Amino acid sequence: MPIIRAEHLGFDYVKFNDDNETEERVNAVKNVDLSVERGSFIAILGHNGSGKSTLAKQINALLIPTEGTMWVDGINTSEEQELWKVRQKAGMVFQNPDNQIIGTVVDEDVAFGPENLGIETEDIWLRVEDALKSVGMLGFRDRSPNRLSGGQKQRVAIAGVVAMHPDCIVLDEPTAMLDPNGRREVLEAVKELNRREHVTVILITHYMEEVVFADHVIVMDKGSIILQGTPREIFSQVETLKKYRLSVPQATELAYELRQSGCGLPEDILTSEELVEALCRLN
Amino acid sequence: MQIELKDLSYTYGLHTVYEVPALKGINLKIRAGEFIGLAGHTGSGKSTLIQHMNGLIRPTSGQVFYEGKDIWEEGYDLRELRTHVGLVFQYPENQLFETTVLKDVMFGPGNQGLSEEECRKRADYALKLVGIPEDLYETSPFDLSGGQKRRAAIAGVLAMNVEVLILDEPTAGLDPAGREEILTLIRHLRDQQGITIILVSHSMEDVAAYAQRMIVFHEGEIAFDGTPKMVFSHFRELEKIGLAAPEITYIMHELKERGLDVDVSAITVPEAKRSILMALAQKNS
Structure with missing residues (x-):
């Protein structure tokens, strides 16, 4: 059974006027069918306003579909009594690290989630320790979060989700506000969780280089899924991606440009290593 | 200086x-x-x-x-200095507050004590510079798209007629095309208006x-x-x-090490393309 499944999923934002009458309906997600395998690493791309975040927020029931159905581990997110179960199974990490930290000490912050689930105190501390270890932040457990760097804060935020033992983590542009080091740290932590703990990862990002390692890429436009496939399949469509306000990793772009000028390079180059290798092989 | x-x-x-x-x-x-x-x-x-x-x-x-x-x-006069040196903070769209785009951009020059008419002229000029069309002037700034909001916020600073524009991570959170639009705009401000960036x-x-x-x-x-x-x-x-260098720098160094005579100082895709094509042509001749 897929961990996440959506059928004919749609979501409308409704704007009300002063008299509480519907003034405007904006259809942010429309007719999305989606199936995510347990343990996979999925990336979602799409320009600002394409519906990525609206789709993501429906995975942990922050938004309830206005059309169609979303199932998380078989649970229909529209069933109100299942809300907490859904949120335990699918955790979410947002863009701004400062908006997600509530504790005054790192391990208290991470403990907040499991505490809300009603876990035994002993067990909470075990979970906190494991979670911090899994993102490489155990050494900071006694620190004050506001003294951490952006990348460290984001890793604490991820640990807070991990401590709830979720099946799936949804990250909505977790690296947008970070410096190169912070980006690397967070991405490594996420990859490790996926690889070692088999947590399903759904990563929303505007950085194409972060997508190269995903199992599957979904591209959205105007609330619908318009492309999906492996990173190789997606990034070989340079022109199409540009049309949808996206880009490709620099190595792919350079390979594409060289091909345009007659270099006999393969169409599916993704990384620097592959490009160097292919160029050296050109007799 | x-x-x-x-x-x-x-x-x-x-x-x-x-x-x-x-x-x-x-x-x-x-x-x-x-x-x-x-x-x-x-x-x-x-x-x-x-x-x-x-x-x-x-x-x-x-x-x-x-x-x-x-x-x-x-x-x-520090207030005067701040009209010459404009600072655009991270996520400047969070600072939009007025009921219409035009009013929001007029706020800065209004604080400089300029007349309503002059403020409107300045705002119109700044909004044109950042590419916000006139039919959006009367809409709420909160109804703009992410990239438009950011450009409107930058216009709010430009309307003060700044000579120096300092921008803190102006492309954070924008899609690739949005990033390029903002950067092109910034380059244009420098090239056409002579604003220090x-x-x-x-x-x-x-x-x-x-x-x-x-x-x-x-x-x-x-x-x-x-x-x-x-x-x-x-x-x-x-x-x-x-920090790190652009991906391109690493590619060029690796190619050089592997015996292709490329220019390792290339840091952008067009530069790298030119240098690689030249090196390949040389090798084959």
């Missing part, structure tokens, strides 16, 4: 147990019309530095000069493609100051201080 910092130091929480030195003895000269990329990891001192440039922070020691005048001297960025690719001078901060000091090409040639040292 448009902006000059002399032996500038700044310490947060001075004379408390939380004392943190943020800038240490900075000497920096910025000429009118420069396009500067400012890089450095979080906590390196970049943000503290830019807040000195329009007098939001008073240095612990040292001096700040604008057009040759010490801005902390008795009688210097100081761009704080975590994207080495953006600095490589747009800036003419790159300044790297590390632990409150200037670690590198030169053309992006020059700075990125120190990519090993950059890595040690939490």
Whole structure:
């Protein structure tokens, strides 16, 4: 059974006027069918306003579909009594690290989630320790979060989700506000969780280089899924991606440009290593 | 010299147990019309530095000069300075507040004491510069798209007729096309309007493609100051201080090592393309 499944999923934002009458309906997600395998690493791309975040927020029931159905581990997110179960199974990490930290000490912050689930105190501390270890932040457990760097804060935020033992983590542009080091740290932590703990990862990002390692890429436009496939399949469509306000990793772009000028390079180059290798092989 | 910092130091929480030195003895000269990329990891001192440039922070020691005048001297008009040196903070769209786009952009010049008509003229000029069409003037700024909101916020600063524009991560959170639109706009402001640009960025690719001078901060000091090409040639040292060179730099070095005679100083895709094509042609001739 897929961990996440959506059928004919749609979501409308409704704007009300002063008299509480519907003034405007904006259809942010429309007719999305989606199936995510347990343990996979999925990336979602799409320009600002394409519906990525609206789709993501429906995975942990922050938004309830206005059309169609979303199932998380078989649970229909529209069933109100299942809300907490859904949120335990699918955790979410947002863009701004400062908006997600509530504790005054790192391990208290991470403990907040499991505490809300009603876990035994002993067990909470075990979970906190494991979670911090899994993102490489155990050494900071006694620190004050506001003294951490952006990348460290984001890793604490991820640990807070991990401590709830979720099946799936949804990250909505977790690296947008970070410096190169912070980006690397967070991405490594996420990859490790996926690889070692088999947590399903759904990563929303505007950085194409972060997508190269995903199992599957979904591209959205105007609330619908318009492309999906492996990173190789997606990034070989340079022109199409540009049309949808996206880009490709620099190595792919350079390979594409060289091909345009007659270099006999393969169409599916993704990384620097592959490009160097292919160029050296050109007799 | 448009902006000059002399032996500038700044310490947060001075004379408390939380004392943190943020800038240490900075000497920096910025000429009118420069396009500067400012890089450095979080906590390196970049943000503290830019807040000195329009007098939001008073240095612990040292001096700040604008057009040759010490801005902390008795009688210097700091309000006036802030109309010359505009600062666009991170996520400036969070600072939009008015009921219409036009009113929002008119707010800055209004504070300068200009007439309603002059404010409107300034706002119209600034909105045209950033490419917000007239039919959006009367809409709520909150109904604009992400990229439009950011451009409207930048217009709010431009409407004050700034001579220096400092932008802190203006492309954060935008899609690739949105990033390029903002950067193209910034380049245009410099080329067409002669506005000095100081761009704080975590994207080495953006600095490589747009800036003419790159300044790297590390632990409150200037670690590198030169053309992006020059700075990125120190990519090993950059890595040690939490930064990196553009992907292209690594590709070029690797190719050179593998025996292809390319120009390792290439830092953008077009440069790399040219150099690789040339090296390949040479090899085959």
